[in-house]
Amino acid sequence: MRFSAATTAGRFLPQRWALRMRPLLGRIDAVLFTADERGEAGRMSLIAFSIRIISAFIAFVSQVLMARWLGSFEYGISVLVWVTMVIVGNLACLGFHTSVIRFIPEYRERGMLAELRGIVLASRLFVLVASTLIAGLGALGVWLASDWIENYYVIPFILGVICLPMIALGDLLQGLARANSWALLALSPTYLVRPVLILAFMALMLGLHYEPDAKTAIFASIAATYVTTLGQLMAVTSRMEKKIPAGPMAVHFGQWILVSLPIFLVESFFFLLTNADVLMVGAYLQPNDVAVYFATVKTLALVHFVYFAVKAGVAQRYAQFTHGDPDRLAAFARETVTWTFWPSLLMALLVLVLGEPMLVLFGPEFTAGYPLLFLLVLGVVARAAVGPCESLLTMSGNQNICAAVYAMTLALNIGLNVLLIPLFGLWGAAIATSLAMVFEASALSFTVWRKLGIVMAIFVPAKKEVA
16 A cells, blocks of 8 residues: 555545645655656656755754854865865866766666676776876875965965875765766765764764864764765675676777767866855955855755756756757756756745855854845756756756856856955955856757757746757
8 A cells, every 4th residue: 555645645634735745745645656757757856855954954053053063264275175175076076977877877777787897987087096096196296286275275275185095986976976867976975964964973073172173073074974975885885796797898988988079178167157256256355255155055955956966967867858859858957947947946036045044053143144145046046947957958068158158157156256256355256156046047958959959947937949
């Protein structure tokens, strides 16, 4: 016997309410229990969203405690170092963490087991070697440029690069798990386990009378990152060995790198775009301002996470449907816009209502960021209004033009930050970020329509023809 939301409502609610809610509850049942690809994508998006909601709470509590323990100045240093390491670690995958989501379902569907074994092993080795080299070059670069960097950043950044190989490997493992629709294994290590361990190691080190400064926070982050990634590696490897029978291995590294590099550009521009404002604030303003801006951005996490959850759940289905019926792909893509926009809008309103008391928890000085929320949320909602367009473009073979759109958006974002931050401080960063996100959403939606004939926009009716 299986649970049904519609049946349960009929039993326990007044008949009039049950009838009104039946269409919505029927959709919930379809997402939870339908065995087809749509149902599986919906379930993965729902699991991803649930994990990100829990993660948002954990991250918020963690960042509040960190800000209280370190003070705004040291907290701002640790934030800038950690954000930089997460960005560089993601880029160190060189696109393989996303291309595996495209190749693994294809190889499994076509019975290409030798290639499947090859990409699973080769991608892990490549990312580990590449990220280790980048970490070494990064540490050398910081040391050589130490005369031009503020003294309080030098040692934290040199320590921070120790995390890079494990951050990069963790991103790849997330891609491998997503390619197999293992939502919990894909997302829980990065978004649940790691932040809890960072907080636990930080509390332990303070209990052992280490100084409450950025260096201590980075040591805690290093320990948590290594424990989390190595645990995820063992779990993913074990499940892969059970799912893929032993046999010969084929490596087509040239083909994989040719596909991965444009995806690398897309992911690079997207990741830099998502975090450029924090980096630019760090370049122009003091660590205290970085702390306030980062805390403000963190309060928007609930809104962002809807978008990322849907993206996590549908990317592999976009890849699968691209090789089938175009009308099926178009209908599914349009549906994912609805999945993204309405929950994002609801979360945005909730954040605006609760934003100020949330920021007070970081400390009295952090409430200076509350007015920025009203501006920043516009860009987030604009992105949600067109759904995961970049995933659709990437998985349908249009990664090059997607990369070009992100390059333009990133250039616009950085240019506006350079122009506006010296004039308006944190308001300049918020204006630049919001305008760039509106441009990004418009350009991606237009590109999807031109290339695929699919209208990815919440309030625009679908059209069949391609211009």
